[in-house]
Amino acid sequence: MIRRVAWAGATVLSAFVLLFPLTASAQSSENPDDGKPWSMADRYWGEEAMAEAREEVMAANGDLNTYMVMFDRLEWQDTGGDGTLLWDFQGWYGGDIDKLFIKSEGEVSLEDDEIEDAEVQALWSRAVAPFWDVQAGLRYDLEPKGRTHAVLGLQGLAPYWFEVDAAAFLSTDGDLSARIEAEYELRFSQRLVLQPRIEANLSARDIPELGIGSGLTGIEPGVRLQYEIRRTFAPYIGVEWQKQFGDTADFTRASDEDSDKIVGVVGLRTWF
Amino acid sequence: MTFDRRHFLQTSLGSAAALGASGLMPAWARPASMGNLGLPALTGTDFDLTVSQFPIRIDGRDTLATGVNGTVPAPLIRFREDTPIRLNVRNDLDVDTSIHWHGLLVPFHMDGVPGVSFPGIKPRSSFTYEFSTPQNGTYWYHSHSGLQEQVGHYGPLIIDPKGSDPVAYDREYVLMLGDWTFTDPHRIFDKLKKNAESLNFNQPTIGNPKGLTGMWGAMRMSPNDLADVTGETYTYVINGHSTADNFNMVFRPGERVRLRIINAAAMTLFNVRMPGLPMTVVQADGLNVRPIETDEFQIGVAETYDVIVQPTESQPFAFVAESIDRSGQVVATLGPRPGMRAAEPRLRPVPVLTMKDMGMDHSSMAGMSGMDHASMSGRTASMAGHAAMGHGPDPHGAPVQLPRVEANLERGPGVVNIAAMPMSRLDEPGIGLEDVPHRTLTYADLRSLEPNPDTRAPAREVVVHLTSNMERYMWSFDGVKFSEITAPITFMEGERVRLTLVNNTMMPHPIHLHGMFFDLVNGGGDHMPRKHTVVVKPGEKLSADISAEHVGDWAFHCHLIYHMHAGMMQVVTVQPNPLIERKDRIDAALARPDAETAP
Incomplete structure (x- = not known):
């Protein structure tokens, strides 16, 4: 089990590292030589010296790339027996408008000692409105293994401070699915934060081999109470309702599992 | 008045031994308890400045600064209006640096902005600024490279009038307000990019929900967004002294004391007041204003105000610089004896933004019909x-x-x-x-x-x-x-x-x-x-x-x-306007590009 988790981690990391230089070069914009925005100091200090300094000062004041690594949820879920480990990761690198996003989610059953679900996405993210980014790219499923999906999504901040991440997935097998996540931060104090969160999954048709039925396959509303030891480091406890619908619920019940359960969670939200 | 070079160097470098654990600082920035009984009346024409990285101690903590001549703030540069001066700047850093003379009317190629007015000063090289200024008053200087200003690269600059000063005073002090951080400023900027509200510890809560709902929530704007970087990150300082370090000044009752207040902070607007002591503002941004008495003013980053205070009672007065978001403040003392400490007022309630x-x-809008609706259609020159x-x-x-x-x-x-x-x-x-x-x-x-x-x-x-x-x-x-x-x-x-x-x-x-x-x-x-x-x-x-x-x-x-x-x-x-006759050869050359090659 440990080996497989490590492998999943390595895949995420290597995808991130491989795509790093790609975006880095995509971000650096060059000023055409013919269109110097200003040049009066060239006369005093030379064209070459000023050209270099001008490029530097312009890049240093507005064209800066940043990265972020965030585990929105890194948690243990009390799903019976030894429970389940879950990760929900987002990382990005880029400028104000264009970014490379890497997202990964997955679950490891400690009871069965196996990865139940794991996926990684590599997305180009473009700011299109004050609070919204359009994201497009690929998703690869590590478990169940082998599926690749095209991804088109929208991520941002809805009115009244709801964080939204919605994406549609089209697999190489022609299956269309979608996932919508929404989060909210309700502060009791500057440190104690209640985070309601809901995730909904949809599928265009039945995919029996994955145990998925058409329509709304399931929802996972939950609340997590975080304590921000630092703004970047917040352990939490919470509870989540994992509810499946329709054929998906039937598939789950057929394999002798619970399609409707409430689980307690303990975890950590952290970013840097 | 002649310039005593030795005296200037002493002033700027200070004496490390005398200061002990409170760190290096120039004479003008030392408290009265360390012998600063007011500004020295120095005037010079030739200044040697070295930019380097060096250890200092602020608020009892050791830290690294990037600054001039080994002190934070940098030495006081003082000269006379309309006098040609030379400032030799040596860069001992591993990165480029620069000095911009804030508010000074200098030829633009001496203005000190890398990439705009000159190429910057490369590591291990020197640059000489030469100019004379047609103005007098309280100004300052600072780096225009990277984020060096945040980590100590700033100092005061006083230009004495060539005639008599319309402002009469018996004693003067410079008060440079700053927001020191023990965090790398590039990390602060990165944090703001990742999560702009993460340094603000006054966010809306269930008990104080304005901002979550209504127009504020709909527009995703916060009425508590008063400062991007707050007292949680910053230690507010006056001449490098936190409240605990107590920058203290002296006066004799009845004296007119001139305070030259410069906001050299990187991000912080301050509310300035001296409880119990009215301040008469006599200068703003280096230029004299009609004296106006007040009890408090807000000073923006890079602004300067000169005030005259005239305490008559033999008691210490607090000089309070409170961050605009009231997440912190720094207090200095003006007392009848060196080393006194005025009582620190409590931080006041945090203001909230409005529509x-x-x-x-x-x-x-009432009674303002026909007001500008700021239509934004097109770039117009009509x-x-x-x-x-x-x-x-x-x-x-x-x-x-x-x-x-x-x-x-x-x-x-x-x-x-x-x-x-x-x-x-x-x-x-x-x-x-x-x-x-x-x-x-x-x-x-x-x-x-x-x-x-x-x-x-x-x-x-x-x-x-x-x-x-x-x-x-x-x-x-x-x-x-x-x-x-x-x-x-x-x-x-x-x-x-x-x-x-x-x-x-x-x-x-x-x-x-x-x-x-x-x-x-x-x-x-x-x-x-x-x-x-x-x-x-x-x-x-x-x-x-x-x-x-x-x-x-x-x-x-x-x-x-x-x-x-x-x-x-x-x-x-x-x-350049070709219709304007200019004596300056270089300006003339700018106006007529062929002038250089003409016989």
């Missing part, structure tokens, strides 16, 4: 209709009809808000000071002591919008970051032009234009205050008339360092 700060205060309505956003100014240059502004990733009804706020003291139970200073109160040298009416208006997206931590002028600039703002040498600044953001921005003064259009007639830095309040629209006298490319930017770093910067180019 007015969003530029959409409908209530104050007779702008709404400016012609006369009683526009500036109730003090005369009606004007000017050809206008204004960018076409649209909402987008970098522009969240376009103020629907920006208005004049010159008669307000600044966020949080509206309701204090004592006198406050406003921009509307300021009058130049001398008549303005140029009283021509402006011939045209240039409008610049201050724009932002706090969520993405994007800051810009007209929605265009400095990195994306394709053309500067152009003034013609000799022209009188009106610069109108419209703040579409929720934050006050101290806007600084190099090489020229803003003649603030505040109803002062021919006694407008002349400023190098002007704070534009949230939702405010204000105008300054400018005499474009000095040919060159001049930096123009928000003086909040992370706003500038994010892109809130432009260049104003003053183009």
Whole structure:
């Protein structure tokens, strides 16, 4: 089990590292030589010296790339027996408008000692409105293994401070699915934060081999109470309702599992 | 008065042994308990400055600074008006550095902005600045490279008048306000980019929900967003001293003490007051103003105010500089004996922004029909209709009809808000000071002591919008970051032009234009205050008339360092006017490019 988790981690990391230089070069914009925005100091200090300094000062004041690594949820879920480990990761690198996003989610059953679900996405993210980014790219499923999906999504901040991440997935097998996540931060104090969160999954048709039925396959509303030891480091406890619908619920019940359960969670939200 | 070089070096380098654990500091920045009984009356013409990285101790903690001659703040540079001076700057850093003479009217290639006025000073190299200044007063100097200003690269600069000083005083001190951080400033900026609210520990809560709902929630703007970087990150200092370090000054009862107050912070506007002691403001941004007595004023980053205080009672008085968001403050002491410590007042309740700060205060529209609705259609250079309505956003100014240059502004990733009804706020003291139970200073109160040298009416208006997206931590002028600039703002040498600044953001921005003064259009007639830095309040629209006298490319930017770093910067180019005769050979060469090769 440990080996497989490590492998999943390595895949995420290597995808991130491989795509790093790609975006880095995509971000650096060059000023055409013919269109110097200003040049009066060239006369005093030379064209070459000023050209270099001008490029530097312009890049240093507005064209800066940043990265972020965030585990929105890194948690243990009390799903019976030894429970389940879950990760929900987002990382990005880029400028104000264009970014490379890497997202990964997955679950490891400690009871069965196996990865139940794991996926990684590599997305180009473009700011299109004050609070919204359009994201497009690929998703690869590590478990169940082998599926690749095209991804088109929208991520941002809805009115009244709801964080939204919605994406549609089209697999190489022609299956269309979608996932919508929404989060909210309700502060009791500057440190104690209640985070309601809901995730909904949809599928265009039945995919029996994955145990998925058409329509709304399931929802996972939950609340997590975080304590921000630092703004970047917040352990939490919470509870989540994992509810499946329709054929998906039937598939789950057929394999002798619970399609409707409430689980307690303990975890950590952290970013840097 | 002759300049004593040895004395200057002693002043600037100080004596490490004498200071012990409280760190290196120049004589002017030492407390009275370490012998500083007022500024030395030094005047010089030749200054040696070395920029390096060195350890210092602030608020009892060891830290590393980047600064000048091994001290924070840097040495006091003092010289006489109209005297040619030389400043030899050596860079002992591993990165480029620079020194910009803030507010000084110097030839533009001596202005010290890398990439705009010169190439910068490379590691292990030197650069000599040479100029004389046609002005006097309290100014300052600082790095214009990277984020060096945040980590100690700043110092005071006083130009003594060539004639007699209209301000009489018995003793003087410089008070340089700062916001020290023990965190690498690049990490602070990165944090703001990742999560712009993460350094703010005054966010809306269930108990204080304004901002979550209503218009604020709908627009995803926070009424608690008073400062990007707060007391949680910063240790506020005066001359490098925290409150615990107690910068203390002395007076004899009845003396007139001149305090030269310079806000050298990277990100912090301060509320300045001396409980129990009225302050008479005599100078703003280096230029004398008609004396005006007040109890408190807000000072923007890079602004300077000189005040006279005249304590008669033999007791210590607190000098309080409180961060605009009230997340922290720093207190110094003015006492009858060295080493005294005044009682520190408690931090006052945190102010909350209003719809007015969003530029959409409908209530104050009453009786202002026909007001400027700030239509943003197209870059126009025509007779702008709404400016012609006369009683526009500036109730003090005369009606004007000017050809206008204004960018076409649209909402987008970098522009969240376009103020629907920006208005004049010159008669307000600044966020949080509206309701204090004592006198406050406003921009509307300021009058130049001398008549303005140029009283021509402006011939045209240039409008610049201050724009932002706090969520993405994007800051810009007209929605265009400095990195994306394709053309500067152009003034013609000799022209009188009106610069109108419209703040579409929720934050006050101290806007600084190099090489020229803003003649603030505040109803002062021919006694407008002349400023190098002007704070534009949230939702405010204000105008300054400018005499474009000095040919060159001049930096123009928000003086909040992370706003500038994010892109809130432009260049104003003053183009040579061939009709103006010039004695200066270099300026003449600029006007006629072929002059260099001509016999």
